[in-house]
Amino acid sequence: MSVWGAFLRGINLGKRQMKMAELKACLEADGFAEVKTILASGNVRLAADGTPDAIKARLEKAIAAQFGFEVGVVLRSEEELETMLREHPFGTLDPDADLTRHVILFDKPLPRDISLESRPGDTEILRVDPREVYFAGYRQANGRYTEHVEEVLKPLYAKLGKGNLDTMRNWNTIEKILK
Structure with missing residues (x-):
């Protein structure tokens, strides 16, 4: 499984609230592994197999089903994040x-x-x-x-x-x- 950083857009604003423990449980129930949330603003490190587009779609679908509103997800691979951190x-x-x-x-x-x-x-x-x-x-x-x-x-x-x-x-x- 590959490690990914998922960055959710526009949560915990107005009625678009989600607790990070609930987000973690939602993603684990959908089969994502090693799920860890960072801060309370929709930052998640997780492990999953698949293409970036497939993982992004799966994340957005699981979140919408659990929380009742659509959330855009910007995804970065572990390698992309390591490059960002290094450079x-x-x-x-x-x-x-x-x-x-x-x-x-x-x-x-x-x-x-x-x-x-x-x-x-x-x-x-x-x-x-x-x-x-x-x-x-x-x-x-x-x-x-x-x-x-x-x-x-x-x-x-x-x-x-x-x-x-x-x-x-x-x-x-x-x-x-x-x-």
Whole structure:
């Protein structure tokens, strides 16, 4: 069996609530192995056989059946996660800066010609990969770190159009997913 990281989009917001213990039990009942949830925001490490598309479809179907609402799942293989962890761009950041590190995971490849402009001291785009955008969010006067990320990403989302599936994670979560 292969190890996967599954990142659920848009849960524990409004009426789309799920307890991680219930999610774990749901996935184990559907035959996934070594299921471990990370934090309460829909991050799961699991083992399964099959193609990425088949595993993703199986996850989405099991979750919808159990919780009564559809949830998009962005999936990464263990190898993809190991590469992300090994080759991330966060080493260039000032270790004393008051910032948070984030990655946006996309389900499908991004347009090759996308250009995103950083806002120095606010939202710094560090790298755009085929299915990830890495950025640093600096603490603002209001105490928030990702206050203007939507503005910086606007050109990307305009180019992608509707039907795009992505989910943002704090880098600390990615660092925990394979442990």
